[in-house]
Amino acid sequence: MDLLDPSLQRYLDLGGIFVFAISGALLAVRKNFDVFGIAVLxxxxxxxxxxxxxxxxxxxxAAFSDPGYFLTPLVTTVTVIFLHPExxxxxxxxxxxxxxxxGFFCVVGTVKAYxxxxxxxxxAALGLATAAGGGVVRDVLANEVPSLLRRDREIYAVPAIVGASAVALLLRFDALDNWTMAAAALTAFVIRLLALRFNWRAPRAWSRGTPTAPDPSG
Structure with missing residues (x-):
């Protein structure tokens, strides 16, 4: 069954690939990687x-069966190499x-997995992996702690979890259509923007305080 029109899915995929590839290439430039390293990221x-x-x-x-999936990050690489200051x-x-x-990827990934x-x-788990997986690979290759695991970065996984879970529940109750799908993607998008605007962080482990250790000297 095709819950998402194949041509629409392709355009959403390519759009998401383009913007994610930009972030990877820019990180490579900041790390002073060579042309090959920029392309890899x-x-x-x-x-x-x-x-x-x-x-x-x-x-x-799809990256191995549709030339567009290969050409998009390639074009992005060339663009960043020459226009990275801008x-x-x-x-x-x-x-x-x-x-x-x-927002696009958490929706598309969840639908395709279903x-x-x-x-x-x-x-929902694969929707999250689709949205955040590329960023994790990027950070590992660049020898950085993945952004979604860092306390000093705005929440990233949470918006994807919300969007993917919403789509999965809509599918479960047979309520997914173009409007509800767009609403789920928009929700993830808006939460991420709000996190950037207000520096939202995920909570850390709750601590009731560490009792004072006894003095070993007596």
Whole structure:
């Protein structure tokens, strides 16, 4: 069954790949990587989450069957190589596009996982992996702690979890249509933007205080 029109899914995928690849390529520039390193981070960030999802559900990754999925991060790499000073100055705009990609990918990933027979929880989990997986691969390759695990970064996984869970529940109750799907993507997008605006952080482990240790000297 096709819950999402294939042509629409392709455009959403390519749009998400483009904005994620920009963030990967820009990080490579900031790390002073060479041209090959910039390309690797662009491809890893743009395609990593989708490839992981497709391998889990047993589908041939679209990146290996559709030239557009390969050309998009390649074009992004060339663009960043020559225009990275300008792109660096519009970093806030890149973050907005990245938030939009997060919303698109958590929806598309959840729907595709459901189409391949996964249940509500599994579909939502793969929706999250699709949205955040590329960023994790990017940070690991760049020798950084993944952003979604860092306390000093705005929440990233939470918006994706909310969007993917909403789509999974809509699918579970047969209430998914173009409007509700768009609403789920918009919700993830808005939460991410609010997190950027107000510096929202995920809570840390609750502590009741550490009792004073006894003096070993007596």
């Amino acid at each position: 662009a491809f890893a960030t743009g395609l990593g989450g989708g490839i992981f999802r497709d391998l889990v559900i047993g589908a041939v990754p 792109l660096g100055r519009i970093d806030r705009a890149v973050q907005v596009f990245d938030a939009a990609g997060l 189409e391949y027979g996964l249940g509500t929880v599994g579909s």
